[in-house]
Amino acid sequence: MKSIVATIQDQIKSQFEGDSSGHDWHHIMRVVNMSKHLQKTEGGDLEIIALAALLHDISDYKFNGGKLDEGGKVAFKLLLDLGYDEVKAEQVKYIVDNVSYKGANTPSEINTIEGKIVQDADRIDAIGAIGIGRTFAYGGNKNQAMYIPELEAKLHNTFEEYANEKTSTINHFHEKLLLLSERLNTKTAKEIGKKRHQFMEDFLTQFYAEWNFQSESN
Numbered sequence: 001m002k003s004i005v006a007t008i009q010d011q012i013k014s015q016f017e018g019d020s021s022g023h024d025w026h027h028i029m030r031v032v033n034m035s036k037h038l039q040k041t042e043g044g045d046l047e048i049i050a051l052a053a054l055l056h057d058i059s060d061y062k063f064n065g066g067k068l069d070e071g072g073k074v075a076f077k078l079l080l081d082l083g084y085d086e087v088k089a090e091q092v093k094y095i096v097d098n099v100s101y102k103g104a105n106t107p108s109e110i111n112t113i114e115g116k117i118v119q120d121a122d123r124i125d126a127i128g129a130i131g132i133g134r135t136f137a138y139g140g141n142k143n144q145a146m147y148i149p150e151l152e153a154k155l156h157n158t159f160e161e162y163a164n165e166k167t168s169t170i171n172h173f174h175e176k177l178l179l180l181s182e183r184l185n186t187k188t189a190k191e192i193g194k195k196r197h198q199f200m201e202d203f204l205t206q207f208y209a210e211w212n213f214q215s216e217s218n
Helices: 004-016 025-042 046-055 070-081 086-098 113-124 128-141 159-164 169-183 187-211
Strands: none
Touching (some): 004 070, 025 046, 025 113, 025 187, 046 086, 046 113, 070 086, 086 113, 113 187, 128 169
């Protein structure tokens, strides 16, 4: 008999294949695999972790019209329709509803080890080389400018500000990506995050040097 994890994987895969925003099926599976890696040292219920990782983007507010709590509802119904235990489905729903980053000055605490692990795995995939690639993919998908020098980055105080204010892809590093390594929950994730954070710092140093390049002959 096929496991609930395998069944969910088969049901949702087509929804993410072909995505060009950086939230594709490969992203989902990287989060699943990183979550499993973290669970080996950090503990937690592996089935709930795997299900929440698979479903964490099932109805993301960035693509569903801004409805922040829709993903949890969709995940919960999908699991119940498959006959999954209601208490465990509620745990998955909680993680899906609380996994997202909501702005620099907006709390995004999550209080279960399963939730901490999935949130860490998702945040790790938003930094480092893959994080850089995903950020530019998302910016292009949203017709967002790569860089606007006169547009300052903001540390948003509310989710509404974070979700709706004009930004650029480079500003997004300062508004989110460079903040993530310090907001990882688990020791294992923090160790992974340090190297990926430094890679982004080095990238930005090179980016600004090239952007501001002036020939000696000028």
